[in-house]
Structure formats: structure tokens, C-alpha cells
Amino acid sequence: MKKLKYFLALSLVVLLASGCEMVAHYETTISSNKNVTQRIIIAVDNEMIEGMLSMENMDEDNTSYTEEEKWNMVDSMFEEEGNFDYEGFIKERYETAEGLKGYQYTRELGNIDALTGDVINFTLNDGTSDESYVMFQKRGNNYFTEFDAGEPFDTSDTEGYDIDYDVKYIVNLPTKAISNNATEVSENGKTLTWDLTQDIGTISYEFAFSNNTVMYIIIGILVVCAIVAFVLLNKKKKN
Numbered sequence: 001m002k003k004l005k006y007f008l009a010l011s012l013v014v015l016l017a018s019g020c021e022m023v024a025h026y027e028t029t030i031s032s033n034k035n036v037t038q039r040i041i042i043a044v045d046n047e048m049i050e051g052m053l054s055m056e057n058m059d060e061d062n063t064s065y066t067e068e069e070k071w072n073m074v075d076s077m078f079e080e081e082g083n084f085d086y087e088g089f090i091k092e093r094y095e096t097a098e099g100l101k102g103y104q105y106t107r108e109l110g111n112i113d114a115l116t117g118d119v120i121n122f123t124l125n126d127g128t129s130d131e132s133y134v135m136f137q138k139r140g141n142n143y144f145t146e147f148d149a150g151e152p153f154d155t156s157d158t159e160g161y162d163i164d165y166d167v168k169y170i171v172n173l174p175t176k177a178i179s180n181n182a183t184e185v186s187e188n189g190k191t192l193t194w195d196l197t198q199d200i201g202t203i204s205y206e207f208a209f210s211n212n213t214v215m216y217i218i219i220g221i222l223v224v225c226a227i228v229a230f231v232l233l234n235k236k237k238k239n
Helices: 002-009 046-057 067-079 213-238
Strands: 020-030 035-045 090-095 100-111 137-139 142-148 163-172 191-195 202-208
Touching (some): 046 100, 067 100
Antiparallel strands (some): 035 100, 090 100, 137 142, 163 191
């Protein structure tokens, strides 16, 4: 969170009442094969970028800029804070149809069981590498986590400006969550979202992987029944 705050502070001199959007998403995805992936997205909209270009070049407000010029400005923003490099993460450009530009950082953490232990020490730490951290505890067949969300993202420095802060922690699960304290839950119960601009205290959720054993048994029984029925039908026809 510290790096994000530094990054946004660089842009305060060009904020206008007309509104800007700033995005920071911290995302954990757990696949059905138990693989865990982390992703961090940090981006700002074209209005912010163009405002900084205007300030830097002392241009008029209606000056048009090329995509290359905009990306050069984004790169210079990130370079101010050590290029936002995260150890072990793959860095890629991030861009949306709505005009957001920035970077996403992705890292594969491996099997969830390697991240499971007795004491959870995972935090939203801007991707700092710690190979020994524990993200989950086991409760029978369920995986559970609860950790400190940290202080809410501080927007007090820009009060009075029309700024849309989209600062969230997002979890994508392979199955519907058994329990959670998310500020938003998707309709299928698999995507949990916490608004980090709110004082949420802790982040917690619990889930289990699908148990396909019963389904496989039922399928096996149906196949056997079908084979037996086919054999009996053929015998009847021959008789």
C-alpha cells in the first residue's frame, strides 16, 4: 500500500474537479487444481495522464497527445518509485477500453497446500517476497484465512476533488465461499471483493474444493447399469 500512496501523491498537482480515476487491485486467484496466483494492478485514467503531460509541457488543456506520449508518461510515473518492481512477479502493461493505463504484476505461488500452516502471516504488502509466509489454515477439508487489512487507504489529501478511488482486494475462488466478510460478493459466491478505502479491520473467508468422489461413483454405477442393460437386451433379442 505504501508504494501505491507514493504513486498517487505524484499526481496530486494536476488533479481537477472534473474527475480522475485511480485503480489499485490486489488479487488472489485459486484454481480448481489448487494453484494460487497473485496479481497486482496499478493504473490511472487518460485524464490524469493528459493533465500531467500538460503540466510537464506547459501545454493548453485541449492539447492532444499520442498513445506513445501517454505511455511514456505512465512509465515515468512508475520510475519515480523504483519502477514498482516486485520480486518474482511478471510485469505487463495494463490497459482497458475505458482509458485506464498502468501495469499489472503476476506471480504463481504454487499449490495451496504449500501455503497452508498453523499460523497465518500473509498481509497485503505490495508483493514483497517472503517464501515462508502462510496464507491459509485447514479446518477439516476447508481452507480458511483471516489477516489484517491494514489501515484504510487515505483519501483525505484530495477531499473536495471529484476522484474515483478504486482500491480493492479481490479473491477468485473455485467454489462458492462457505463464509466471508467481503464488502461485495458475486452472484455465484466465488468472487469476493473488499473495499480498501473502508475501515474493514480484517479480511477473512473460508472455502472447500469440490469433492468429485460421489459424482464419480454415481457415473460409474450408471455406466455399469447401462452395460448390464445392453447385454440383457441383446440376450433377449437372440432368444
